[in-house]
Amino acid sequence: MNDRIEDNPSHKKLKKELDGADALSKLTGLLSLFGANSKDLKEAFEPFADIQKQFDLISKSPDKFNDHFSQKGWIAPESMNSDLMLTCIEFAEKGHSELAEQELINYYSSDKMQWLTYQLKGTKEFSIRYSLIKAAYEDTIAEKYYACIPVLLLVIDGGVNDVDRNKGFFAENTDLTAWDSIAAHSSGLATLKEIFNYPRKRTTEEEITMPYRHGILHGRDINYANKTVAAKCWAALFALNDWAKAVKDGKKNPPPDEPKLSFGESINELKTTLEKCTESQKRNKEVSRKVDEWSARNLEIGVNVPPKGLPNDYEAFTPEREAISFIENWKSKNYGAIAKQIHFFTKGEINWGKEAGKVRKIFQNKILKDYAITNIKDCSPAITEVTLSVDLIYEEKEYNIEITLRLIYDGPNGEILIFGDKGGQWKFIESFFHKIDYLY
Numbered sequence: 001m002n003d004r005i006e007d008n009p010s011h012k013k014l015k016k017e018l019d020g021a022d023a024l025s026k027l028t029g030l031l032s033l034f035g036a037n038s039k040d041l042k043e044a045f046e047p048f049a050d051i052q053k054q055f056d057l058i059s060k061s062p063d064k065f066n067d068h069f070s071q072k073g074w075i076a077p078e079s080m081n082s083d084l085m086l087t088c089i090e091f092a093e094k095g096h097s098e099l100a101e102q103e104l105i106n107y108y109s110s111d112k113m114q115w116l117t118y119q120l121k122g123t124k125e126f127s128i129r130y131s132l133i134k135a136a137y138e139d140t141i142a143e144k145y146y147a148c149i150p151v152l153l154l155v156i157d158g159g160v161n162d163v164d165r166n167k168g169f170f171a172e173n174t175d176l177t178a179w180d181s182i183a184a185h186s187s188g189l190a191t192l193k194e195i196f197n198y199p200r201k202r203t204t205e206e207e208i209t210m211p212y213r214h215g216i217l218h219g220r221d222i223n224y225a226n227k228t229v230a231a232k233c234w235a236a237l238f239a240l241n242d243w244a245k246a247v248k249d250g251k252k253n254p255p256p257d258e259p260k261l262s263f264g265e266s267i268n269e270l271k272t273t274l275e276k277c278t279e280s281q282k283r284n285k286e287v288s289r290k291v292d293e294w295s296a297r298n299l300e301i302g303v304n305v306p307p308k309g310l311p312n313d314y315e316a317f318t319p320e321r322e323a324i325s326f327i328e329n330w331k332s333k334n335y336g337a338i339a340k341q342i343h344f345f346t347k348g349e350i351n352w353g354k355e356a357g358k359v360r361k362i363f364q365n366k367i368l369k370d371y372a373i374t375n376i377k378d379c380s381p382a383i384t385e386v387t388l389s390v391d392l393i394y395e396e397k398e399y400n401i402e403i404t405l406r407l408i409y410d411g412p413n414g415e416i417l418i419f420g421d422k423g424g425q426w427k428f429i430e431s432f433f434h435k436i437d438y439l440y
Helices: 009-032 038-045 048-072 082-093 097-107 111-122 130-141 145-163 189-196 213-217 227-248 263-293 319-331 335-339 352-363 427-437
Strands: 367-380 383-394 397-409 416-418
Touching: 048 082, 048 097, 048 189, 082 097, 097 227, 111 130, 111 227, 130 145, 130 227, 145 213, 145 227, 189 227, 319 335, 319 367, 319 383, 319 397, 335 352
Parallel strands: none
Antiparallel strands: 367 383, 383 397, 397 416
């Protein structure tokens, strides 16, 4: 294990490539002898100075953060908001660590962390505990810290137990390190484990600011229920999710050393890398041009967009066509097709049967009778909101509700996926019927 996070292999490799590119920026004439276009290479090198400065800043940040805050119960994981990390480091370096801690506490006890809770769904060991995680999140937002903290500690211990095969987070021999990881560096989770596992041998009524597992779950730390302890539990859980991903990616142990390249092979590899950079730069310029030229479509329901119809009645590769496909899938009870319309926060393998079952649970007893598109709003080049008025029958009663599908462009082949109602999958359905009879 490297002494510093900035010495992790992935960091060192990128630094080496950036240093090499900086040196070669002065040798574009030499590279042109290998067939590379000298003018294109000069343009490709232009952003490297800024990239190198940004890389130096970011690569050193996790170590600086852990130096300042690990003994206070906070560590730097891969998933941490980089602006938050840099702000906290800046506060600490100016002698205002208490202000930095308040930033962390506020972030990890507010709805700003909600997107991180969604990421837990991508890890099986936490996904199966998501009902507990969701309840803990809701209790945190409601400031019911007495309820959320024990649940989070149970989720942490159980999730690690499943990942590490019967060794929980608080077990003596659990190894929470991984090769080439930020959260699982020796200065990270291993430090948290030692602090949170501190023995609490007597009952105390004094307020604590650390999630001492033994003191809380064994009833010794009576005055545990506060915002600080809850926030540290959440931060630890998100860091553990990063560790779990590293373990699943085979980073528990380092891979064998890569063979060293000869000088000629190194030059050819750099030439290939730079040519890719040139192509990437051209693509980025083209994307930027299209974004600058973009404007929202002038759509009028009933004039140039029909309020209802079949998918083929709408222009191909448009959000409104995808929205109508969703309606048709609902009408025909094709829950598997609806599941495949959803945007998932994971790159892992998706169990489509399981996801179809989740959709079925929400939609199966709600019979769609009629609908009409009432509004289409292009929010950005890649995001459109389609609002529909929907008539449906539920338990022999008729309802009219308004739903908004937030659709995003996702992929090189024109895929348009549903992101849910302003970030929440099917909350427009769940919350409506929750108000009626508390089904969910």
